[in-house]
Amino acid sequence: MNLNEKFTTYAVGKTLSYIHKDPEKNLPKAVSLARKISPNAYSSQIDRIEEVINDPDNVFYKYIINMLDRIDEDVFDKTITNFMLNGVLFSEDLKRETREKYNCNVPWTILLDPTTACNLKCTGCWAAEYGKSLNLSYDEIDDIINQGKDMGIYFYIYTGGEPLVRKKDILKIAEKHNDCEFLIFTNSTLIDDDFVD
Ligand code: SF4
Known part of the structure; x- marks a missing residue:
């Protein structure tokens, strides 16, 4: 992390508090503040966020306030740091350089299936056809x-199968890459107290 990124992380931490x-x-x-420190490329997104933040009747405004009220503070802050700072602000230059170097698109997220296995068998789903072998x-x-x-x-999105069939590895990966944001599409039946902790 360079000096500029360290300062931004500090400023964002203070702002979140x-x-x-x-x-x-x-x-x-x-x-x-975000407008001041963001590249110009994001000005239209910030316009949209500003519109939401200044309209208490807006459904997304209510959603954000609700999240701030109900989500654990550390989890909320980690999401902002990993998704907004690491995933957008600090990594935009690297994404652009990589696009130019290899003349190909660099996505903002990678979607991966840790497994095709699932603990359920919903009608019409392909997961059961593939079994537990992949x-x-x-x-x-x-x-x-x-x-x-x-x-x-x-930013990484797990789908499947049911990703939480592999929850031990998923937690190990999250601990190792704790500068990344992970989103899991899950049927939720394998979430238990240990996993929540
Ligand atoms: S829970 Fe999801 S992956 Fe599992 S069988 Fe149902 S639809 Fe398929």
Whole structure:
């Protein structure tokens, strides 16, 4: 992390603590700060966010306030850091350089299936047809994420099958790559207290 990124991370951390104290008052200030430190390429997205943040009747505004109220503070802050800072702000230059170097698209997310196995058998789903034999090993998932980060990708989406059939490896990967954001499409039946902890 360079000096500029360290300063931005510090500033965002401070801003998040203000947001948690008084979201209604401090969210608009946070968006103004984001405008100052974001590349011009994101000005239209920030326009849209500003519109939402300044309209208490907007459904997304209510959603954000609800998240701030109900999601664990550390989880909320980690999501902002990994998704917004690492995944968008700090990695945009690397993504652009990689696009130019290899003359190909670099996506903002990678979607991967850790397994085709599932603990359910829903009508019409292909998962049962593939059985339990197709799995990415821990090393293969780790390798995909290492390669992704080399290109500036910090957001990963697990689908399947049921990804939580592999929950031990999924947690191990999240601990190792704790600068990335992971989203899991899950039927939720395998979520237990240990996993939530
Ligand atoms: S829970 Fe999802 S993956 Fe599993 S059988 Fe149903 S639709 Fe398919």
